[in-house]
Amino acid sequence: MKPKRKAAILRYLLPVPGLALALLLLVLLPKPGPNGPVAAHSGDVFGPACGAATVNGEVDASEWSSAAAQTFAMQSGGSAPALTATLHVMNGANNLFLGITINDDEFSTVGEFLSGGDSFRIDFDNAHSGSIFVPGDDVLVANAGFPQFEDSYIDADPAPSSSEADVNAGGTTDGAAATSRLADLNHFEIRHPLCSGDPQDFCLYPGDTVGFRLEYLDAEEDGSFGGSRFFPGSTANSVADIVIGTCATPDLFFYLPLILK
Numbered sequence: 574m575k576p577k578r579k580a581a582i583l584r585y586l587l588p589v590p591g592l593a594l595a596l597l598l599l600v601l602l603p604k605p606g607p608n609g610p611v612a613a614h615s616g617d618v619f620g621p622a623c624g625a626a627t628v629n630g631e632v633d634a635s636e637w638s639s640a641a642a643q644t645f646a647m648q649s650g651g652s653a654p655a656l657t658a659t660l661h662v663m664n665g666a667n668n669l670f671l672g673i674t675i676n677d678d679e680f681s682t683v684g685e686f687l688s689g690g691d692s693f694r695i696d697f698d699n700a701h702s703g704s705i706f707v708p709g710d711d712v713l714v715a716n717a718g719f720p721q722f723e724d725s726y727i728d729a730d731p732a733p734s735s736s737e738a739d740v741n742a743g744g745t746t747d748g749a750a751a752t753s754r755l756a757d758l759n760h761f762e763i764r765h766p767l768c769s770g771d772p773q774d775f776c777l778y779p780g781d782t783v784g785f786r787l788e789y790l791d792a793e794e795d796g797s798f799g800g801s802r803f804f805p806g807s808t809a810n811s812v813a814d815i816v817i818g819t820c821a822t823p824d825l826f827f828y829l830p831l832i833l834k
């Protein structure tokens with residue numbers, strides 16, 4: 574509908590206040606983007622923020638001082654009590670960094686159901702569609718135990734939320750994670766390239782927005798599963814956003830010593 578046509582209809586309907594208001598909202602509210610409706614996004618937006626962290630499992634206040642940060646309750650969606658987490662987000666020239674602390678009452682590196690112990694699973698909404706679990710969406714896992722980092726993607730087998738390691742689809746493990754227990758909080762730090770070139774990863778540029786949902790899977794001291802907690806919500810349409818900054822911060826990492834011959 575062209576703007577002039579909308580205005581004419583509004584003038585005609587102005588004597589009907591409720592209808593006129595509804596039509597006005599229809600005209601003014603943002604339209605769905607090319608990737609679908611935007612209504613599912615929670616409104617929690619992190620960034621843009623520039624910086625790089627040392628991924629050693631210690632979310633140190635000084636190294637994350639330039640990050641976008643928010644403290645929130647992570648709800649179970651069931652009867653388990655909420656946990657409180659603080660998420661820090663920033664990016665350098667080449668990498669996205671996530672630093673999370675959570676007030677779990679203990680730090681487990683192994684469990685019966687959770688072989689890697691306490692764990693954060695981060696589901697990304699690559700295309701900012703308003704929904705996670707789209708096949709191909711990037712998935713990162715940081716475990717208290719082994720392996721500390723898993724770079725995965727949604728393969729939806731079985732549907733909807735199953736993930737598979739990138740390496741099992743011809744891709745590569747890109748990034749790192751490290752965890753530790755410090756001052757009654759479990760600390761998780763994660764690094765992942767903004768654009769690794771791996772089809773099983775997202776590819777983000779400055780100014781891009783990517784959706785995400787956090788899931789914390791709690792392993793108890795006796796090895797039992799203490800349940801999942803979520804942010805911003807437990808459904809596939811619960812999505813917060815990260816805006817990638819235009820950042821020159823050098824953040825290239827080398828894990829092996831360069832051997833000069």
Ligand SMILES: [Ca+2]
Nearest residue numbers: 627629631632
């Ligand atoms: Ca650190």
Ligand SMILES: [Ca+2]
Nearest residue numbers: 739745747771
């Ligand atoms: Ca990858």
Ligand SMILES: [Ca+2]
Nearest residue numbers: 724725773774
């Ligand atoms: Ca991936």
Ligand SMILES: [Ca+2]
Nearest residue numbers: 677679691792
């Ligand atoms: Ca735990």
